[in-house]
Amino acid sequence: MDVGEAIARRRSVRRFDRERPVPRELLLEVLDAGRWAPSSCNLQTWDFVVVEDDATRRALAEEVKSVLIAPVAVFVVYDRELAKEGLANVQSASASIQTMLLKATSVGLASLWVNALGDRDRVRERLGVPDDFEVLALVCLGYPRDEASPPAPQRRPLDEVVHFDRYRGRGGLPKSPDPNDWSLEELALYFKRKLQSGTRYNKPRASFHDPVEAAIERALAPALGGDGEGRRLLDVLSGTGLLTERLHRRWPKAALAVAEVGVDAWFFANRRAGGRVSFVPFPADRADAILEECASADEEVAVARESGGLPVMPRVLPRPPLAEGAFDAATILFRLEGIPRAARGPLLAEVRERLVPGGVLVVAYTSRRSWHRPAYALRRRLGRDSVETSPVPEPNLIGPFEPLAPAEVGELLRGAGFVPVGEERLEPLPDLDVILPRLERSGGLLRLMGKGLRLSNAVLKPFSTLLKPFARTRVVWLKRS
Numbered sequence: 518m519d520v521g522e523a524i525a526r527r528r529s530v531r532r533f534d535r536e537r538p539v540p541r542e543l544l545l546e547v548l549d550a551g552r553w554a555p556s557s558c559n560l561q562t563w564d565f566v567v568v569e570d571d572a573t574r575r576a577l578a579e580e581v582k583s584v585l586i587a588p589v590a591v592f593v594v595y596d597r598e599l600a601k602e603g604l605a606n607v608q609s610a611s612a613s614i615q616t617m618l619l620k621a622t623s624v625g626l627a628s629l630w631v632n633a634l635g636d637r638d639r640v641r642e643r644l645g646v647p648d649d650f651e652v653l654a655l656v657c658l659g660y661p662r663d664e665a666s667p668p669a670p671q672r673r674p675l676d677e678v679v680h681f682d683r684y685r686g687r688g689g690l691p692k693s694p695d696p697n698d699w700s701l702e703e704l705a706l707y708f709k710r711k712l713q714s715g716t717r718y719n720k721p722r723a724s725f726h727d728p729v730e731a732a733i734e735r736a737l738a739p740a741l742g743g744d745g746e747g748r749r750l751l752d753v754l755s756g757t758g759l760l761t762e763r764l765h766r767r768w769p770k771a772a773l774a775v776a777e778v779g780v781d782a783w784f785f786a787n788r789r790a791g792g793r794v795s796f797v798p799f800p801a802d803r804a805d806a807i808l809e810e811c812a813s814a815d816e817e818v819a820v821a822r823e824s825g826g827l828p829v830m831p832r833v834l835p836r837p838p839l840a841e842g843a844f845d846a847a848t849i850l851f852r853l854e855g856i857p858r859a860a861r862g863p864l865l866a867e868v869r870e871r872l873v874p875g876g877v878l879v880v881a882y883t884s885r886r887s888w889h890r891p892a893y894a895l896r897r898r899l900g901r902d903s904v905e906t907s908p909v910p911e912p913n914l915i916g917p918f919e920p921l922a923p924a925e926v927g928e929l930l931r932g933a934g935f936v937p938v939g940e941e942r943l944e945p946l947p948d949l950d951v952i953l954p955r956l957e958r959s960g961g962l963l964r965l966m967g968k969g970l971r972l973s974n975a976v977l978k979p980f981s982t983l984l985k986p987f988a989r990t991r992v993v994w995l996k997r998s
């Protein structure tokens with residue numbers, strides 16, 4: 518296999534045949550390739566710790582779950598004290614990883630580069646690696662469980678990534694987790710980048726999702742009937758499309774549309790939700806700018822051909838069918854808190870315009886009058902004030918996000934011409950099985966806090982009904998006046 522083919526064929530594989538061992542000579546070929554990567558001053562500041570033994574892997578799995586997914590785990594470590602300038606040591610070790618991945622592909626092995634290692638110091642200690650070394654990454658190796666390799670996640674187009682002579686791209690996106698520091702255009706770009714990664718980051722937590730979904734279903738059922746036949750539903754700011762997909766599954770016959778700030782989110786939601794979803798650009802006065810990114814069907818075919826058979830996604834989006842007419846129901850699910858405050862009123866006004874008189878609007882949001890608020894504040898104060906971190910990871914809550922004051926939400930909705938009908942309050946206490954493993958992995962004070970939280974949760978659990986006013990999640994439903 519030549520190097521071009523190996524580059525095109527390499528995929529991050531997450532399902533390995535754990536029963537099929539990797540022959541030692543193949544493994545050594547792969548590791549040998551890593552040794553031939555370039556390195557700063559040829560210092561070769563890397564080492565590869567190979568773990569195949571079951572008991573060792575099980576012990577390591579307390580920190581790194583991925584160590585169990587493949588028959589071979591290779592930890593790539595580097596000497597932290599040498600070649601420090603410009604992170605040359607990291608660059609060199611990374612080059613060795615990529616070289617190993619390409620070699621693995623060429624000899625028919627599947628691989629995965631894993632950065633999520635839990636507490637790296639603990640992994641290092643368990644591996645017996647000296648403390649002047651850093652564990653950079655884990656490389657999983659083995660034979661794939663599935664015959665077909667996973668589809669290639671989308672890549673940014675070449676002409677966006679490459680700059681001749683001078684950088685001509687845009688500046689970076691805001692780093693702030695506060696949506697008021699973002700414009701709608703920046704949010705559209707952020708989601709475009711996020712969605713390029715596919716649905717993998719999109720694993721819903723059942724303890725959260727099932728009750729929320731059930732509440733949304735109860736609220737929507739009167740407007741959408743049994744299977745949605747003859748009814749129209751608008752999912753506003755579909756984001757990752759996770760809940761859009763659920764709505765489609767629950768009401769498969771309803772005509773579904775999404776309202777979004779960028780067309781990529783529509784493309785993604787459309788693929789997740791049956792391929793017949795139409796599009797409402799938001800805000801309406803940016804519709805032309807939003808749709809500019811779309812190609813006609815002919816252009817799209819031309820672009821696919823241009824890729825010369827490499828497994829890449831089309832680089833331009835097909836023009837979506839635009840939604841017309843009025844909807845029986847609309848949903849805004851955990852998205853009001855993800856757009857700037859100033860955009861919320863205009864969004865609700867546009868949604869109202871799109872609904873039939875008496876149409877139903879269901880809004881799910883995270884309440885600021887809940888345990889989410891201190892968790893959020895703590896996370897920001899601990900120095901990880903970044904849009905990529907969330908105190909309680911949820912696929913719906915990616916991107917900038919601020920929990921909302923219920924009184925303000927009520928006022929906003931009434932001001933936009935909606936009449937409250939009902940409300941459900943969910944998650945009065947945090948799901949510690951989600952939060953604590955993260956805190957406990959952090960060590961020190963955070964670990965201690967985790968223990969305190971476990972205790973307080975156990976004490977408060979019998980009173981969870983009384984705590985409902987302070988529940989984290991609220992699902993409210995209203996009628997268009």
Ligand SMILES: Cc1cc2nc3c(=O)[nH]c(=O)nc-3n(C[C@H](O)[C@H](O)[C@H](O)COP(=O)(O)O)c2cc1C
Pocket residue numbers: 527528529530531629630631632633669670714
């Ligand atoms: C530095 C780095 C860290 C990564 N860490 C993880 C990880 O922790 N878990 C995981 O499932 N994939 C991880 N990946 C794989 C990426 O998700 C993957 O490369 C990307 O989605 C593109 O898919 P492809 O490799 O199939 O082209 C990592 C990749 C890189 C380069």
